[in-house]
Amino acid sequence: xxxxxxxxxxxxxxxxxxxxxxxxxxxxxxxxxxxxxxxxxxxxxxxxxxxxxxxxxxxxxxxxxxxxxxxxxxxxxxxxxxxxxxxxxxxxxxxxxxxxxxxxxxxxxxxxxxxxxxxxxxxxxxxxxxxxxxxxxxxxxxxxxxxxxxxxxxxxxxxxxxxxxxxxxxxxxxxxxxxxxxxxxxxxxxxxxxxxxxxxxxxxxxxxxxxxxxxxxxxxxxxxxxxxxxxxxxxxxxxxxxxxxxxxxxxxxxxxxxxxxxxxxxxxxxxxxxxxxxxxxxxxxxxxxxxxxxxxxxxxxxxxxxxxxxxxxxxxxxxxxxxxxxxxxxxxxxxxxxxxxxxxxxxxxxxxxxxxxxxxxxxxxxxxxxxxxxxxxxxxxxxxxxxxxxxxxxxxxxxxxxxxxxxxxxxxxxxxxxxxxxxxxxxxxxx
Ligand SMILES: [Zn+2]
Ligand SMILES: [Zn+2]
Numbered sequence: 001x002x003x004x005x006x007x008x009x010x011x012x013x014x015x016x017x018x019x020x021x022x023x024x025x026x027x028x029x030x031x032x033x034x035x036x037x038x039x040x041x042x043x044x045x046x047x048x049x050x051x052x053x054x055x056x057x058x059x060x061x062x063x064x065x066x067x068x069x070x071x072x073x074x075x076x077x078x079x080x081x082x083x084x085x086x087x088x089x090x091x092x093x094x095x096x097x098x099x100x101x102x103x104x105x106x107x108x109x110x111x112x113x114x115x116x117x118x119x120x121x122x123x124x125x126x127x128x129x130x131x132x133x134x135x136x137x138x139x140x141x142x143x144x145x146x147x148x149x150x151x152x153x154x155x156x157x158x159x160x161x162x163x164x165x166x167x168x169x170x171x172x173x174x175x176x177x178x179x180x181x182x183x184x185x186x187x188x189x190x191x192x193x194x195x196x197x198x199x200x201x202x203x204x205x206x207x208x209x210x211x212x213x214x215x216x217x218x219x220x221x222x223x224x225x226x227x228x229x230x231x232x233x234x235x236x237x238x239x240x241x242x243x244x245x246x247x248x249x250x251x252x253x254x255x256x257x258x259x260x261x262x263x264x265x266x267x268x269x270x271x272x273x274x275x276x277x278x279x280x281x282x283x284x285x286x287x288x289x290x291x292x293x294x295x296x297x298x299x300x301x302x303x304x305x306x307x308x309x310x311x312x313x314x315x316x317x318x319x320x321x322x323x324x325x326x327x328x329x330x331x332x333x334x335x336x337x338x339x340x341x342x343x344x345x346x347x348x349x350x351x352x353x354x355x356x357x358x359x360x361x362x363x364x365x366x367x368x369x370x371x372x373x374x375x376x377x378x379x380x381x382x383x384x385x386x387x388x389x390x391x392x393x394x395x396x397x398x399x400x401x402x403x404x405x406x407x408x409x410x411x412x413x414x415x416x417x418x419x420x421x422x423x424x425x426x427x428x429x430x431x
Contacts, residue, residue: 020359028363037367078279085276088269089231096234099126129237131230134183136190140173141416148412150405155191158210161398162218162291167191172198172416174424176311180213182226189217195420196314199346200307200353203401208296208304211399215291219284228277235273238266282380289385297397298389305386309364310353319429321348326425342421343414 010019012029019034021027028035099122106119145152148170156166167180167189175194183190191213201209242263244256292301322345329341368383410417 020357020363022357022360025357025360026363028359030359030362033366036363037370040367040371075283078283081276082280085273085280086227088273088276089227092231092234092269093131096126096129096131099123099129125241128241129234132233133185133226134181134229136169136181136183136188137171137173137192140171140192141419143170143172143413143416148409150408151412154207154399154405154409155210155214157399158207158295159214159217161295162211162214164214164217165189166214172413172420174420174429176314178209178213180216195346195417196318196349197307199350199417200310200314201304202300203406204296204300204397205304205307206296207397207399207401208292208300211295211301212288212292212304214295215288216284218291219287228273232270232273235266235270239263239270242266285380286385286388289389293389293392293395295397295399298392298394300397302386302389305382305389306361306365307353308382309361309368310356313356314349314353315429317349317352318345318424321345322421322424322429329425342425343418345421345424346417 010021010027011017012019012032012034014034015029015032017029017031019027020030026035026038103119103122103126106115106122109115111118143151151170152166155170159166169188169190171190171192173192173194174196175192176196177192177194178197179192181190181192182188191210197209198206242259244259244263245252248256289301292304296304325342325345365383365386368381371381
């Protein structure tokens with residue numbers, strides 16, 4: 001591992017201050033933000049010139065629910081939006097009910113033999129767009145409670161802090177992410193932990209992450225998600241059903257034309273639901289962050305935000321090291337202990353992330369502030385979540401990590417770590 005290098009011989013071309021540089025990361029100026037975001041997307045690259053960056057960041061703050069002032073009216077508005085969203089969701093399911101009822105009616109009336117086929121078509125359509133409950137993720141390794149009592153125990157302990165119960169299933173996958181969802185009629189809770197994220201977190205940061213995820217249950221966020229989630233799934237099936245046929249024959253052209261109206265309507269309703277729930281979604285993320293603080297401490301929650309900013313370098317490291325390990329493990333004369341060796345991928349990743357210098361975190365925070373998040377983004381920008389955490393009184397951890405427990409959790413995850421690393425090494429890593 002190469003040491004951090006402050007390249008004093010290279011001053012900032014814009015203001016002359018000493019650049020923050022490290023050969024593994026972008027050189028940039030902490031004084032004037034020169035080169036802070038060399039990969040800026042088109043729409044922001046113009047704005048990052050000069051000192052517009054800080055102005056842009058300020059604009060971002062004003063439009064976000066981050067700051068605490070004006071919270072009352074923002075809250076009322078987001079409640080109103082949510083109620084409207086529920087009404088829209090009910091209307092979507094109402095259409096399904098009407099379709100099913102019409103189908104029965106057609107069959108009963110008969111209409112000289114025409115009713116039955118029409119009824120079948122309508123029933124088929126109603127079945128296609130019926131409310132569907134979420135399904136557990138298909139990828140990843142399922143960790144059952146019997147095989148991981150310590151990890152489940154940790155989740156239970158964090159859940160208690162969030163005022164909720166633990167989860168029924170834990171799935172470990174290869175995303176730089178984590179999440180909870182409620183599946184099936186029995187409302188089974190599934191917690192998904194992405195190893196690329198989990199492996200780069202410190203023990204207390206992992207507790208903060210669990211606190212955030214279970215916090216979504218604690219604030220009722222996932223419960224209200226069922227009505228909206230089923231409506232969104234129905235709408236996506238409508239959209240699929242109404243999609244225009246490519247290279248249409250004359251008859252299909254007519255159908256495409258006939259579907260144009262409903263197609264625009266479905267797209268409009270999807271967009272409307274998205275807009276109506278975006279605010280509530282962002283609000284729920286901030287609330288879940290409070291549980292992250294409570295469970296793992298504010299300090300750990302803030303550190304978790306920093307790690308989340310590393311999604312792009314983590315992908316790069318995983319991809320690069322997987323390729324390197326693939327070449328190494330393929331070398332002739334090697335014993336077939338691929339599994340054991342594959343797990344090294346996670347250790348290398350954690351080592352590299354531990355060596356990320358503080359100025360790279362600072363750069364990423366500034367980039368997060370400068371790139372204006374899209375209006376449809378359901379997650380608040382990470383730098384605002386971080387700032388919000390820091391704006392309150394710092395909380396101490398309700399659940400404290402200890403080495404013995406850490407060790408046992410990592411032993412419980414050993415099989416999944418090995419299998420998922422081997423999978424990445426074999427198939428490559430796409431994020
Ligand atoms: Zn400068
Ligand atoms: Zn969340």
